[in-house]
Amino acid sequence: MRNQGSKPEQDGQVDQIKAQIEENLKRVYQSALVEEVPDRFKLLLQQLKDKEALRDEVQR
Amino acid sequence: MNLAVAADIDPRDQLVEHLRPLRAFAISLTRNVTAADDLVQETILKAWAGIDKFQRGSNLQAWLFTILRNTYYSSLRKSRREVADPDGVHAATLSVKPDHDGRMAFTDFLRAFDALSDEHREVLILVGASGFTTDEAAAMMGVAAGTVKSRASRARKRLAHLLGLAEGEGMFSGIDAVTDAVIGRAAAAME
Structure with missing residues (x-):
């Protein structure tokens, strides 16, 4: 038998579950956000910049 | 200047x-x-x-x-x-019940999150987790703001289903009726 009554403590639990889902979603992103970014990406940006500088020099 | x-x-x-x-x-x-x-x-x-x-x-x-x-x-x-499963690779319901203290384990949550479709993961991360507004997310996704809202709502509902928090899935037979009703209404409230 399903209890369809809307008791105050049940509403509290519903809100709690919803809040936990939101909280966990934030945690998925946040836990990825605190990860150290591998050096290869900063290196890649530096390489792109160097290449550009070299090209500009050649064109001058 | x-x-x-x-x-x-x-x-x-x-x-x-x-x-x-x-x-x-x-x-x-x-x-x-x-x-x-x-x-x-x-x-x-x-x-x-x-x-x-x-x-x-x-x-x-x-x-x-x-x-x-x-x-x-x-x-x-x-x-x-x-994969002939557009709803996600692991579309089977996972049956995760909140612990007795009412908290769902993060690892269980991750399993459910992983089983969502790419579009559902995307909308929940953009709107819910990374703090973009609905309009910003809509621009990024190339859809209308209303589409973002309805997609986010469907994604939350799907997530609740995967977590076994949905109504009428019979995941909680043997569990007291109050708990059953609460999780059912939690899923319904996601809509």
Whole structure:
């Protein structure tokens, strides 16, 4: 038998579950956000910049 | 004066500041660090080459996120993973009940999150977790704001189903009726 009554403590639990889902979603992103970014990406940006500088020099 | 200075800054020099959120988005979207890093690399290359298309003074992070998600979806279309399950690879319900103290374990939550479709993961991360507004997410996803809202709502509901928090799934037979009713209403309230 399903209890369809809307008791105050049940509403509290519903809100709690919803809040936990939101909280966990934030945690998925946040836990990825605190990860150290591998050096290869900063290196890649530096390489792109160097290449550009070299090209500009050649064109001058 | 300040505006002139800001306009003088090459946005390419600012890319490095966005690596962390960009990679976090990629990891959240692909749920696979190797795939995420490949995606970040491709996004950097595209952003660098196409920097003239970036409108100075607009949101650089949103622009990068847009490139990343477009790259991801076009690579998905190309490879069209051989999975005949559009709702997710692991569409089976996981049956996760909150612990007796009412908290759901994060590992269980991750399993459910991983089982969502890419579109559902994307909308929940963009709107719910990374703090973009509905309008910003709509612009990134190339859809109307109303579509973002309805997709987010469906995604939450799907997530609740995967977590076994849905009504009428019979996951909780043997569990007291009050708990059953509560989780059923929690799922219904996601709509």
